[in-house]
Amino acid sequence: MELLLEFLKNTGWYLLDYRYVLMIAIGIFFCYLAIAKEYEPLLLLPIGFGVIVGNLPFFKGFGLGIYENNSVLHYLYFGVTTGLYPSIVFLGLGAMTDFTSMLARPKLMLLGAAAQMGIYFTLLGAMALGFAPKEAGAIAIIGGADGPTSIFLTAKLAPHLIGPIAIAAYSYMALIPIIQPPIMKLLTTKGERRIHMPEDDRTVSRKELLFFPIVGVLLCCLLAPASIPLLGTFFFGNLMKVSGVVDRLAKTASSSIIDTATILLGLTVGASTQADVFITTKSILIFFLGSVAFSIATASGIIFAKIMNLFLKQKINPLLGAAGVSAVPGSAREVHLVAQRADPSNFLLMHAMAANSSGVIGSAICAGILWSFLV
Amino acid sequence: MHGLAAITAHNGWAMAITGACIVMTGLAALVFFISQLHKLISLLEKKEKIAEHTIIPLAEPKVNRPLVESSDILSDLEAAVRILRPLTSQLGETFSLLNLYQLLEADQYPHPHITVREMRNAGYLIPTGDGSFSWRNI
Numbered sequence: 001m002e003l004l005l006e007f008l009k010n011t012g013w014y015l016l017d018y019r020y021v022l023m024i025a026i027g028i029f030f031c032y033l034a035i036a037k038e039y040e041p042l043l044l045l046p047i048g049f050g051v052i053v054g055n056l057p058f059f060k061g062f063g064l065g066i067y068e069n070n071s072v073l074h075y076l077y078f079g080v081t082t083g084l085y086p087s088i089v090f091l092g093l094g095a096m097t098d099f100t101s102m103l104a105r106p107k108l109m110l111l112g113a114a115a116q117m118g119i120y121f122t123l124l125g126a127m128a129l130g131f132a133p134k135e136a137g138a139i140a141i142i143g144g145a146d147g148p149t150s151i152f153l154t155a156k157l158a159p160h161l162i163g164p165i166a167i168a169a170y171s172y173m174a175l176i177p178i179i180q181p182p183i184m185k186l187l188t189t190k191g192e193r194r195i196h197m198p199e200d201d202r203t204v205s206r207k208e209l210l211f212f213p214i215v216g217v218l219l220c221c222l223l224a225p226a227s228i229p230l231l232g233t234f235f236f237g238n239l240m241k242v243s244g245v246v247d248r249l250a251k252t253a254s255s256s257i258i259d260t261a262t263i264l265l266g267l268t269v270g271a272s273t274q275a276d277v278f279i280t281t282k283s284i285l286i287f288f289l290g291s292v293a294f295s296i297a298t299a300s301g302i303i304f305a306k307i308m309n310l311f312l313k314q315k316i317n318p319l320l321g322a323a324g325v326s327a328v329p330g331s332a333r334e335v336h337l338v339a340q341r342a343d344p345s346n347f348l349l350m351h352a353m354a355a356n357s358s359g360v361i362g363s364a365i366c367a368g369i370l371w372s373f374l375v
Numbered sequence: 376m377h378g379l380a381a382i383t384a385h386n387g388w389a390m391a392i393t394g395a396c397i398v399m400t401g402l403a404a405l406v407f408f409i410s411q412l413h414k415l416i417s418l419l420e421k422k423e424k425i426a427e428h429t430i431i432p433l434a435e436p437k438v439n440r441p442l443v444e445s446s447d448i449l450s451d452l453e454a455a456v457r458i459l460r461p462l463t464s465q466l467g468e469t470f471s472l473l474n475l476y477q478l479l480e481a482d483q484y485p486h487p488h489i490t491v492r493e494m495r496n497a498g499y500l501i502p503t504g505d506g507s508f509s510w511r512n513i
Contacts, residue, residue, distance in 0.1 A: 106409040113402035120391035130377045133385045207416045208409075215408055223401045358402060365401050369394045 015057035019275035027051030027270065033174060040174035040330065043147060046263055047170055050270020066271045077268045080162060083155045085265040086148035087229045092258020093148075093360065094237025095250045097328070099212055102354040103204045107308075108320060112358025114304030115324025116366050118143030118297025123370070126289055131282075134158050137370040139286055142169045143293030144363030145176075145325035151269065152230060153367040157374055163272040164283040168290035170269075176330040179291070180298050180322055184338050187302045188318050193342035195317040197351045206242070213239040220365055226375075227368025234364065298322045298331075301355070316351075323352035326359035455490045456499050460510055469507040 008014055030048025034041040054073070058064045066073040079085040102109060119140045126136035138154040138161055150169035154162045172179060184193075213235035221228045240250040272278075301321030309315045323335045332352035339348045376384055462478050463470050472491060494500045500508045 103409055103412070106406045109402055109406045109409070110399075113399045116398050117395060120395045123394075124382050124387050124391050127382045127385050127387045128378050130381060133387075136385070136387075202413065205413065205416060208412050211412055211416070212409065215412075216405060219405050219408065220401055223397065223404075358405075361405070362398055362402055365398050366394065369397050370390075373390050373394065 010059060012057045015059070017057075017275075019279045020055045020057050023055040023273060023275045023278065024052050026273075027055065030270075039177070040170070042262060043170050043266055044174050046266025047167065047270040050267040051167075051273050052270075053267070054271030054274050065274060066268065067274065067277065073268060073271050076264055077272065079261070079264055080151060080166075080268050080272070081155050081159055083152045083229060085261045086152035086155075087233045088261040089148040089258055089265065090230045090364070091233040091237040092253050092255075092261065093328070094213070094234040094239075095241045095254035096258070097234075097238055097241075097357055097360070098353075099209065099238065099357055100204045101350045102357045103208055103212060104202055105351060105354045108316070108351060108354040109358035110308065111301050111305055111321045111324035111355040112326070112360075112362040113324070114321060115297045115301035115326075115355075115359055116144060116362045117300035117304075118293045118295070118325075119363070119366050119370075121296045121300075122289055122293035125292060129285055129289070131285075132158075134374050135161060135282075137374045138165055139289050140293060141165075141363070141367055141370060142172065142286075142290040143297045143325075144359075144366055145169070145173055145294055145297060145327040145331065146360065146363045147173060148265070149230060149326070149363050149367045151265070153371060156371050160277075161282070161286065162269065163274075163278050164286040165290075166269040167273055168287050171287075172290055172294045173327045173330060176327055176334050179294055180331060180334050181338050183295055183298045184302065184319055184322050184335070187299060187306075190342055192306075192318050193339055194346060195315055196343075196346055197317055197320075197348060198314065209242040210239070213242070216361065220361060221368075224365045224368035224372065226371040227364045230364040230367065231361065234360070294325070297325045301325065317346075317348060320348065320352055320355050323355040324359045324362070326356065326363040328356050328360055329353065331359075332356040452490065452493055452497060452499075456494065458484070459494075463510070469503050469509045471507050475508075 027048045027050070030044045030051060032048075033039045034044035034048060054066055060068070062068075063070040064073075065071055066077050068074060079088075120143075122143045123136050123140035126139045127133065131139060134157040138150075138158040141150045141153045142165060144150065147166065147169045151162060151166050154165045158165075217231060217235040220231050237250070237253050240246050240253060298321075301324035302318050303321065304324075305316055305318035305321035309318065317339060319335045319339050323332045325331050332349060332355070335352040336347070336349040339346045382388060459475065459479075462482070463475060466474050466478070475491070491500065495502070495508075499511055501511055502508055
């Protein structure tokens with residue numbers, strides 16, 4: 001009888017408290033959003049299940065938890081804390097990204113820069129709320145709306161905040177259809193949302209596509225060398241794709257490699273939200289600041305597009321500014337849908353993808369800048 | 376520390392403004408480059424095309440090898456003359472038989488001892504008197 005009682009005391013049921021139950025409920029909710037609502041399922045499903053796995057209570061010291069040395073989860077988590085997985089994800093993203101629309105409409109790239117203002121506003125906000133500068137930098141990057149970039153920078157600046165920051169970044173990316181449209185509608189008139197973009201953009205040659213990754217990596221990484229781990233792999237992946245001579249490598253990078261990294265990244269980031277580490281006042285503040293960052297990023301892109309319109313003969317649809325955040329392709333798709341609601345004959349997807357692609361580059365540069373400022 | 380004091384103490388204003396300026400500058404530079412890239416490429420392509428049309432490729436001076444079989448050099452005297460005459464043009468007006476043999480060897484023709492003797496007998500090859508030969512004017 002005593003043995004049985006002893007065994008029961010070691011079970012997860014005995015150790016379970018409200019914090020773990022809450023986190024497991026959040027994990028199940030993420031899985032529900034991924035499966036039933038199909039909100040960013042590639043990210044939310046592994047993260048959601050990771051949250052469930054990471055919050056199963058256990059006796060400390062058995063080498064089971066993600067924060068315990070020698071545990072399997074700890075070894076898998078190594079790729080997150082070192083910034084390895086984000087770099088690999090960027091390699092795959094580069095091999096998947098088609099820059100044709102961006103190269104055909106270069107001025108839309110400026111929207112990708114403008115949408116990064118959310119990062120710097122949030123940096124100030126986080127500092128004002130009492131976060132240490134490194135923590136503030138890691139929180140601010142949520143405004144870039146780029147999960148791998150957020151994880152990469154947090155791993156470098158404030159590794160203890162990876163869980164809440166990654167969850168916040170991915171949650172807001174998944175919630176783009178809920179967060180962005182109200183801001184878009186608030187900052188634009190119906191007339192502006194109806195602006196059609198010209199379809200007669202020039203054809204991009206293969207040589208341009210080949211030059212771009214090389215020039216891109218030189219210009220961006222010479223300006224912000226700390227962005228090399230992200231942009232270096234990103235542009236390399238793209239060069240493999242456009243060169244056409246290493247199709248096998250490009251295919252592997254854009255399928256097996258990125259998928260493996262995404263699975264391990266999602267699962268371990270989810271598992272890092274262990275209730276006793278995750279449920280803190282800081283986490284709640286991070287979620288709040290993350291939503292502010294994302295909203296400001298969306299707004300600053302739209303406002304910048306309106307400012308551009310003051311100087312342009314051919315007006316651009318200000319909704320495109322909202323696609324300047326680097327949540328590819330979620331925000332581009334949302335811009336397209338909002339424009340279509342105002343005018344069903346308005347097709348903005350390709351133009352929004354131009355701003356979106358530049359947002360990826362912009363947020364990686366910002367991560368490099370913040371890292372070099374704060375390290 | 377909280378509020379504006381915290382921002383000032385951590386140098387937040389400078390970081391935010393400088394960071395924003397750097398990312399804008401970086402992407403603006405990229406925009407500028409991309410907007411000029413296709414012009415640059417078309418300019419380079421134009422130059423290449425012009426070069427292709429104006430520059431005559433410098434071919435290596437070649438000895439026109441007549442359309443005769445190398446075996447003809449042994450059997451047909453007329454054919455042998457047609458082969459050997461252009462070959463010796465690179466040796467000058469007069470040439471030694473040794474140089475002629477070397478040329479034939481380099482061009483992998485069979486050794487034409489008998490043919491050369493016959494050409495001398497037939498008057499195609501005229502000795503100059505100093506060990507050299509020249510061709511009879513046709």
